Amino acid sequence: MPKLSLPVRLALLVAGTMLPLIIFVVGIVFNNYEQDREDASRRVLETVRSIRLVLDAEMQRMTGGLQVLALTNSLRSGDFESFRRIALGFLDQYGKDGVVLVADRDGRQLFSSVTSDTASLPPRNNRAIVEQVFSTKRPHYSNLFVGAVKKQLIVTVEVPVFRDGEVVYDISFSPPIALFQTIVEKQRPSENWTISIFDGEGINFARVPNPQQTIGKRAASSLYAEMFSNPEATLPTVSLEGVPLITTFARSSLTGWTVAAGIAEDSLVAPLWRNLAITSTIGGVLLLIGLAFAVRMATTIARGEMLHDLLIQELNHRVKNTLAILQSIAVQTFRSASKSEREKFEGRLGALAETHNLLSQEKWQGSELQDVISRVMQPYLLSNPKRLRMFGPKVPLSPRLAVVLSMIVHEIATNAAKYGALSNDTGTVTLDWEVTKEEEIPKLRLIWRESGGPPVVAPVQRGFGSQLIERSARDQLGGEATVDFLPRGVVYTVSCALENES
Helix, strand or coil, X not given: CCCCCHHHHHHHHHHHHHHHHHHHHHHHHHHHHHHHHHHHHHHHXXXXXXXXXXXXXXXXXXXXXXXXXXXXXXXXXXXXXXXXHHHHHHHCCCCCCCEEEEECCCCCEEEECCCCCHHHCCCCCCHHHHHHHHHHCCCEECCCEECCCCCCEECCEEEEEEECCEEEEEEEEECCHHHHHHHHHHHCCCCCEEEEEECCCCEEEEEECCHHHHCCCECCHHHHHHHCCCCEEXXXXXCCCCCEEEEEEEECCCCCCEEEEEEEHHHHHHHHHHHHHHHHHHHHHHHHHHHHHHHHHHHHHHHHHHHHHHHHHHHHHHHHXXXXXXHHHHHHHXXXXXXXXXXXXXXXHHHHHHHHHHHHHCCXXXXXXXXXXXXXXXXXXXXXXXXXXXXXXXXXXXXXXXXXXXXXXXXXXHHHHHCCHHHCCCCEEEEEEEEEEECCEEEEEEEEEEECCCCCCCCCCCCHHHHHHHHHHHHHCCCEEEEEEEXXXXXXXXXXXXXXXX
């Protein structure tokens, strides 16, 4: 996978920081929306129950008034002329559009508050409810129907009139439809609400909005299917105008009528989209500002890195030139020296150059111990790389430590190639290292073990290589280097403190 550029990495950092925050805020907005929906559903339910209670209270008041009329002696005795004055007094509280009728079991109108000419009155249109009053001896509440006299849509309250324990008449009152329209209009919280009162067959007889266009029509199909399954429920519906609603309905156990109220989904969704738009806009602006800042920072850092790389390249060029000059001087200086002496010097110079190349690749930020050892040991393992086994953790080295340790390992490997395990075809070298802590200071301990080489013979005097190893470990690393000439092979032990250099 190709390494991402610095601007891309910084942009991903900004995006990775901002996007979770934006998502978190969007989550809060949606949570508030869900809470608003729950609150709206609760308000709709409370409104529906309130309207139902008001409606039931009004119908009970009407029923109670009719029952009082049913107890008057003039009505029970059939004295309808005397009863007219009492009935008109009852109607005064409801206005001119209210009508009181009295009918017998066959539906013949015996009395009407509209006219005293009962002979010309037609039979009652809703004969079925008249029969129910006579058979059940209880009050009943009609569905919406067209009245026989005024030819208008009405609902009626039907109350039995008793004489000697038997029902002799049915007294009926049709209140003005405007009375129910006033109830729903007063209970409507805002223009986003749709409120209806339905009769027992799901027909509108009071509604806001658009009462003129909707009274007498059946409830919307999405609501009608549920109205007769449960006495009370909350569900999403679509109004007769095609507006999506959150609707609650409740059926009255007194009248069998249903009150339904719904709040427009748009009134809840509109704030959601508004809040999302605000959140997205602010988040997008902040994200763009962050990305612009990241690009600017990346450009600044890239310029710094470019300058850094140029300086390192210049340093590498100068160091290589210096090494080339040193090599030329060495050739001139050691022209009369033996081949062995020239090879020693050139080998040390080569080890230094290899370490310099490794550090150059890492932009002089340091290198890893195993990489340094592998670079130094490469010339000695060309024929058989398996002769060297390395064991140890990853140890990052500062540039100074890398240079000094490479020189030490080079000297040890040179001795092994001349006199030890690397001087034949069967010898092997095991190189172990570990990192310990002494007084909170990390220390490196490196052990070189040879085996399979020629018989070990301790030297009579120490050469320059051995002195270089010891002095480098002591003077430049602040540690120590020891060598043990054991029968099975030479063992070098080098220890030093690790440093964290920039």
